[in-house]
Amino acid sequence: MTSTDLLERWAVVRQHSLDLTATLSAEDCCVQSMPDASPVKWHLAHTTWFFETFILEQYEQQFQAYHPAFRMLFNSYYNDIGDKHPRPQRGLLTRPAFDTILDYRAQVDARIRRCISAMSATSEAAAARLRQLLELGIQHEQQHQELMLTDIQHLLSCNPLYPALYRQAAPAPVFAPAPLKWISYEAALSETGHRGDGFCFDNETPRHRQFTEAFALADRLTTNRDYAEFIADGGYQNHQLWLAEGWDWIRTQQIRHPLYWLPEKDGSWSNFTLHGKQPLAPEQPVAHLSLFEAAAFACWCDARLPTEAEWEYAATSGQATLLHDLYGARWQWTSSAYTPYPGFAPAAGAIGEYNGKFMINQYVLRGSSAFTPAGHSRPTYRNFFPASTRWQLTGLRLARSLHT
16 A cells, blocks of 8 residues: 555544544533543544654654643553553543644644655655554554444433434344354364454464364354343343353342343333434344353353354355354454464564553454444454453354364
């Protein structure tokens, strides 16, 4: 990809972040609904901070920060950069004002354009490194675009008026799944991880061999109808279905259904979405499940969650076309702990803190969701969250072991 093409794609991604906030008020953009979420204003500032810190500070002649305090306020977790504002307190940052953040974005964007335009005057090695950092910044911003949507949904769900982000009516459901079918895969030694073509995050490497025993994968995602049957059958009251930590979690938190499901007086369910409160669409894939809930449902079905190696093997096999909604519907929990691949080594410096240091006490999700930006999905992408996470657009695809 040429520098011009890359810069055009960067501009589209930067504008899309602003488009996502078009119907929000300044008050909407400042509030933090829980420690795991961040205010929209912080997302917009942090993604800008990324370009300012990792590109302008390194490549701009006579660099001068937009505001010295922003280096600390909008640093997420990069210890090599310096101090950080505590994550649970991001919602207390009523200042700088939202308009200031928009000006920050505009100024940094103008300086990035000038920096890229001057790239021809640098060495080829420096220009290549600059392109790599710009690509990483684009991918990083796309990650935050998805987080903005999930964080906004959680924030608006806390309002008893159930306000909608989108003013237009919700689109009609397009899912009409047939009865679930099982797609079988023989035991195989295959290669897992990024092939080296195009962008990937460091946690997708290095490519390595992985043996999988014979298994079967559901051809479709679990639907709301499927999951409602699990609830009706007492799934949340049967400890035999649950991992011990999951059972303690639902009892302590008094959880009896997926996040955003709302019971109605007639026994039906509604669902809070970015279009506001809507009737639950039975044929849509179930969403906002923790790993605990996904694993309990799988146990109820006499099945299990796939490993990430099984998921990737199936997604890259000749039978991938038989698997519906691999991408663009729901992130799919796997039973695999988020750990480094054999031979993984983080990059030097602050950039090396991007993924590696989070490889503990989390589980891998594969695929992508309806909130994932276009072009941000691939078979080797490794999303990851703690087992209790539900505010992301997380669902499941069932797996079974085949004994030969």
